Amino acid sequence: xxxxxxxxxxxxxxxxxxxxxxxxxxxxxxxxxxxxxxxxxxxxxxxxxxxxxxxxxxxxxxxxxxxxxxxxxxxxxxxxxxxxxxxxxxxxxxxxxxxxxxxxxxxxxxxxxxxxxxxxxxxxxxxxxxxxxxxxxxxxxxxxxxxxxxxxxxxxxxxxxxxxxxxxxxxxxxxxxxxxxxxxxxxxxxxxxxxxxxxxxxxxxxxxxxxxxxxxxxxxxxxxxxxxxxxxxxxxxxxxxxxxxxxxxxxxxxxxxxxxxxx
Amino acid sequence: xxxxxxxxxxxxxxxxxxxxxxxxxxxxxxxxxxxxxxxxxxxxxxxxxxxxxxxxxxxxxxxxxxxxxxxxxxxxxxxxxxxxxxxxxxxxxxxxxxxxxxxxxxxxxxxxxxxxxxxxxxxxxxxxxxxxxxxxxxxxxxxxxxxxxxxxxxxxxxxxxxxxxxxxxxxxxxxxxxxxxxxxxxxxxxxxxxxxxxxxxxxxxxxxxxxxxxxxxxxxxxxxxxxxxxxxxxxxxxxxxxxxxxxxxxxxxxxxxxxxxxxxxxxxxxxxxxxxxxxxxxxxxxxxxxxxxxxxxxxxxxxxxxxxxxxxxxxxxxxxxxxxxxxxxxxxxxxxxxxxxxxxxxxxxxxxxxxxxxxxxxxxxxxxxxxxxxxxxxxxxx
Ligand SMILES: Cc1cc2nc3c(=O)[nH]c(=O)nc-3n(C[C@H](O)[C@H](O)[C@H](O)COP(=O)(O)OP(=O)(O)OC[C@H]3O[C@@H](n4cnc5c(N)ncnc54)[C@H](O)[C@@H]3O)c2cc1C
Numbered sequence: 001x002x003x004x005x006x007x008x009x010x011x012x013x014x015x016x017x018x019x020x021x022x023x024x025x026x027x028x029x030x031x032x033x034x035x036x037x038x039x040x041x042x043x044x045x046x047x048x049x050x051x052x053x054x055x056x057x058x059x060x061x062x063x064x065x066x067x068x069x070x071x072x073x074x075x076x077x078x079x080x081x082x083x084x085x086x087x088x089x090x091x092x093x094x095x096x097x098x099x100x101x102x103x104x105x106x107x108x109x110x111x112x113x114x115x116x117x118x119x120x121x122x123x124x125x126x127x128x129x130x131x132x133x134x135x136x137x138x139x140x141x142x143x144x145x146x147x148x149x150x151x152x153x154x155x156x157x158x159x160x161x162x163x164x165x166x167x168x169x170x171x172x173x174x175x176x177x178x179x180x181x182x183x184x185x186x187x188x189x190x191x192x193x194x195x196x197x198x199x200x201x202x203x204x205x206x207x208x209x210x211x212x213x214x215x216x217x218x219x220x221x222x223x224x225x226x227x228x229x230x231x232x233x234x235x236x237x238x239x240x241x242x243x244x245x246x247x248x249x250x251x252x253x254x255x256x257x258x259x260x261x262x263x
Numbered sequence: 264x265x266x267x268x269x270x271x272x273x274x275x276x277x278x279x280x281x282x283x284x285x286x287x288x289x290x291x292x293x294x295x296x297x298x299x300x301x302x303x304x305x306x307x308x309x310x311x312x313x314x315x316x317x318x319x320x321x322x323x324x325x326x327x328x329x330x331x332x333x334x335x336x337x338x339x340x341x342x343x344x345x346x347x348x349x350x351x352x353x354x355x356x357x358x359x360x361x362x363x364x365x366x367x368x369x370x371x372x373x374x375x376x377x378x379x380x381x382x383x384x385x386x387x388x389x390x391x392x393x394x395x396x397x398x399x400x401x402x403x404x405x406x407x408x409x410x411x412x413x414x415x416x417x418x419x420x421x422x423x424x425x426x427x428x429x430x431x432x433x434x435x436x437x438x439x440x441x442x443x444x445x446x447x448x449x450x451x452x453x454x455x456x457x458x459x460x461x462x463x464x465x466x467x468x469x470x471x472x473x474x475x476x477x478x479x480x481x482x483x484x485x486x487x488x489x490x491x492x493x494x495x496x497x498x499x500x501x502x503x504x505x506x507x508x509x510x511x512x513x514x515x516x517x518x519x520x521x522x523x524x525x526x527x528x529x530x531x532x533x534x535x536x537x538x539x540x541x542x543x544x545x546x547x548x549x550x551x552x553x554x555x556x557x558x559x560x561x562x563x564x565x566x567x568x569x570x571x572x573x574x575x576x577x578x579x580x581x582x583x584x585x586x587x588x589x590x591x592x593x594x595x596x597x598x599x600x601x602x603x604x605x606x607x608x609x610x611x612x613x614x615x616x617x618x619x620x621x622x623x624x625x626x627x628x629x630x631x632x633x634x635x636x637x638x639x640x641x642x643x644x645x
Contacts, residue, residue, distance in 0.1 A: 074275070193313030193326050196279055200272045 001056040001151055003046045004085075004113040006104055006130070007076060008122045009033035009068040017229060028091070033068035035075055037188075038119025038181065045149050045184035046117055047080045053151055059083045059111055063103040065091040070204060077199035078191035085111055087207045097129045104130070105137045106212055113176060115151070115158060120144050120180040131180030141173045144180035151175070267560070273335055276328075280336040283312060284343025292344035292469065296614050299468035301425065301461075302347065309351050310381040314340070316374075318355045318362065318504070323370060324378030330504070330566035330575075334511035338559070341515025345618035346467035348512055350383075353421040353470075356505045356626075357384035360430045360446050363504075364488035364497040373428070373448055385426040387417040387475055388498055394419065395631050397432070397498060398441035402477060404433035411435075411487070413447065413455075413480040419625075423458040423473045427451045431477065432494050444494035448486045455480040466617030503576050506626055507569065510562035510582035513590035513622040517555045520590070520597035520615045524548065527601055544600060551593045558586035577639035584632040587622035594619045 011017060012032040020027040035043065043060065050056040060076030061084070062069045073084040087103040108116055116138070121128035128144060135142020146160040158177055162169045173179070191199075239254070241247035255261045269277070287305055295302050309315050317333045319325025328336070333355070340348040354377060361373050376382060390400050402415025413433050423429075428450055434443040449456060459474035489497055525548055528539035538544045565578035594616040598605035605612050623629045 074271075078275070190282065190312055191279060192311070193276065193279065194321075196275050197272065197326070200275070 001049060001053040001115070001153065002111075002113040003049060003056065003058045003115045003117060004108065004111055005039075005042050005046045005058060005060050005076070005081070005117045006107075006134075007035055007039040007043065007060055007062050007072055007119070009062065009064060009072040010036040010122055019228060023228075025095075033071055035072050036119055036122050038121060040119075040188035041184045042117050042119045042181045043076055043079055043081065044186055044188040045181050046115075047189070048184060048186065049115070049149060049151055050080070050082075053153060057082045059085055059113070061085040061087065061104070061107045061111070063087040063100055063107070064089050065093070073204050074199050074202075075191065077202050078196040079189060080195065084202070084204045085207065086204050087212070088209045090209065097127065097133055100130060101133045101137045103207075103212055104134050106207060108134070108138055110207060114156075115149075115175060116140075116178040117149075118178070118180050120146075120182045128180070131178055135178035138176075138178060140176050140178060142178040142180075143171060143173060145182045146171070146179050147181075147183050148185045149179065149181065267563070269335070273332060276332055277335045277339055279312070280314065280339035281342070283309065283314060284340050288340065288343030288347050292347070293608075293611065293614070295344070295469035296346065296466075297468075297608070299464075301350070301471045302469055303425070305347055306350060306383070307381050309340075315351055315381075316354050316358065316377050317352070319358060319374050319378060320362075323374035325374065330507055330569040331563060333508050334562050334566045337508045338511040338515040338518070338562075341512040342519045343515075344469055345512060345516050345615075345621075346469035348515070349467050349621075350422055350470040352505075352508060352512075353386070354384050355508070356421070356501065357386040357426070357428070357430050359501040359504050360386070360488055360497050361448065363500050364446055364493060369448070369485075369488065377428075382428065383422045383426045384428040384430065385420045385423045385475070386501070387420050387423075387429050387431040389417060389419050391416060391418045391474070395628055398444070398495060399437075400432060400434060400444065401437055402431070402433040403437075404435050404445055404447065404482070406435065407481070410484050411445075411447065411482045413449065413477040413482055416474055416476050418474045419462070419472055420458075420475050422471055423475045424461055424471050426458070429456070429475060430488070432498055433477075434494075435491060439492075441495035442492055444498070445491050446488040446494040446497045447482045448488065449477070449480060449482060453480050453482075465620060466614065467621050502627055503579055504569070506579040506583045506632075507562055507565045507575070509622055509626045510558065510565065510579070510586035513583075513586035513619065514555060514558040514562060516615050516619050516622070517551070517558060517586070517590040517593040520594040520612060520619075521548070521551045521555050523610075523612050523615075524551065524597040524600040527604075531602075538600070547596045547600060551596050554589035554593050558582075558589045561585050577636060580627075580632040580635045580639070583622075583626065584629045584636065587619070587629060590619035590622055591616065 012034045015031050018027040046058045050058050058081045060073055060081040062073055069086050073086060077084055085107055087107050118131050131144045132142045145162050149158060149160045151158055156175050157172050158175055159172045162171060239247055239250050287308055291302055313326050316325040317328045320327040337352060340351060361370060388397055393399055404411040404413050431447045431449050432444055436443040455478040457476040462472045464472060528544050529537050531538045561582040565575060565582040568578050569575040597612040598616060601610055601612055604610050
């Protein structure tokens with residue numbers, strides 16, 4: 001089975017985020033880039049499929065600027081991916097999903113696979129558009145929000161579940177398909193030390209930006225023009241007390257009279 | 264190295280150890296300290312990820328890391344929990360005599376099993392009657408046929424109750440002092456080997472420490488490391504290798520203490536402002552940071568010297584002594600900055616002081632290190 005997993009570097013959770021000087025994007029200076037949680041799951045899922053289907057290959061692919069792209073691809077190789085592909089992009093890539101689809105489509109054509117796997121959404125922009133947009137661009141079936149994928153080689157079929165408020169759905173898609181993953185069966189694994197060392201010596205295949213087809217015209221409303229951090233949380237109040245029953249009494253009073261949660 | 268920057272490979276090793284320490288070790292550190300408990304599941308996971316036999320070369324299945332890379336990892340692990348780190352790196356200490364004194368056949372026989380499966384080994388040098396004067400050990404290796412019979416008792420042996428293999432130092436004749444000492448590899452399963460009960464310790468309580476008794480234990484000549492009488496230099500050269508990582512371990516404790524103290528100082532208010540704005544607290548934090556930085560650079564430079572193949576005795580003794588004294592002082596300051604809360608077990612800093620204390624004692628006490636430093640130093644003036 002050949003699997004291509006598309007991954008996106010996102011700022012590490014502990015990073016202090018700041019808007020850039022022009023206010024349009026994130027200031028990436030000093031940001032540490034890691035795989036997003038959904039992408040970690042996607043890699044775990046791909047590795048589980050590889051282990052279940054002897055002779056499988058898992059290629060991690062990212063579209064983005066240097067050096068964060070190489071960093072996350074090396075992390076994928078250390079986790080057990082067999083190869084890596086990098087579609088080069090300038091650092092100031094406009095956040096237009098069509099640009100990404102164009103690049104990932106190029107990668108999918110270069111590296112044909114039975115399954116194109118993604119995290120269901122990235123942890124930074126959370127738009128969740130890419131899996132289905134890419135499926136449309138490739139003209140293959142697509143699904144998002146998948147849980148616990150399996151591959152039936154004899155029937156050339158991918159199966160998974162989706163769950164929603166309405167209940168649990170069971171899906172079967174012919175391969176190749178593009179699937180956005182919500183969660184694998186296992187928690188994402190950690191890389192072994194020896195594999196980290198090995199991954200440093202593995203090649204990363206590149207598709208230079210100039211090899212991409214002409215960019216679609218970027219219109220004003222496809223461009224993010226403002227980036228702001230969420231406002232700092234306010235409104236927390238400490239209730240001072242000497243004894244627990246005094247604290248309870250004060251809390252009930254605040255809840256009733258100010259927050260008006262009960263009559 | 265002269266520019267003190269790390270390669271990408273080193274950064275990623277450090278990152279990996281940091282993640283392991285913060286997600287697998289730190290959350291269990293307080294519980295394992297209080298109970299106390301030997302968290303075997305943490306050690307197994309460390310083994311699975313390749314964090315255990317750091318010094319075993321790749322040809323025997325280990326990670327084969329340079330001394331500097333080992334230090335980067337050990338510092339991060341110790342930040343998570345020093346006691347667990349002592350148990351994780353005890354295999355390096357126990358297997359080093361085989362690396363240094365073993366024949367190719369012995370290395371092929373003893374080392375790969377540790378890399379193929381989770382096993383612990385212990386380094387057995389210290390005896391109840393004395394640890395510092397290693398030349399005075401009294402565990403006897405009586406010649407028997409063409410092999411030996413070992414009889415005696417070792418004490419304070421890390422991981423001994425859980426180990427499957429011991430590297431043991433014993434003497435054919437105590438009169439010969441250090442010239443009579445040989446090194447042996449003894450499986451736990453050999454008749455006459457009895458590890459004792461876990462000691463109750465002040466710190467490093469997630470680690471396990473006990474005596475080991477040897478009662479007429481048969482050892483074939485093929486399990487002696489080096490020639491008869493090579494034991495003392497093998498032990499000393501082993502400690503030359505493992506002392507620098509102890510400096511890194513101490514640095515990890517100190518960094519944790521500094522981080523806790525700085526964060527607390529920003530949150531705690533007295534006299535209408537955060538205590539971080541009182542100059543007395545700032546001076547403490549500045550001294551702490553200076554000690555942490557100096558400890559780290561001394562261990563890095565000692566490790567780099569060892570990696571260049573130069574004699575490392577002086578540098579590793581300096582690094583271990585400075586970093587362990589610094590860790591104790593920094594943990595002490597961290598408690599002081601926490602005030603009364605620092606004295607409470609609910610806060611993490613009092614454990615750091617108890618953990619730091621050991622680094623001044625084991626792998627050659629700091630008094631012995633200072634003797635070594637002075638001796639190496641004076642050679643240059645003689
Ligand atoms: C938790 C723990 C784990 C350990 N793990 C191991 C292990 O795995 N394997 C192992 O072999 N050992 C181990 N040790 C033993 C450790 O290395 C010894 O405790 C240490 O070497 C000191 O020996 P001692 O305790 O016998 O002290 P002593 O040698 O009795 O020394 C007592 C005091 O006198 C000082 N002193 C001694 N000689 C001199 C001198 N000439 N000049 C000035 N001062 C001197 C010492 O520095 C010390 O302060 C461990 C110890 C502990 C506590």
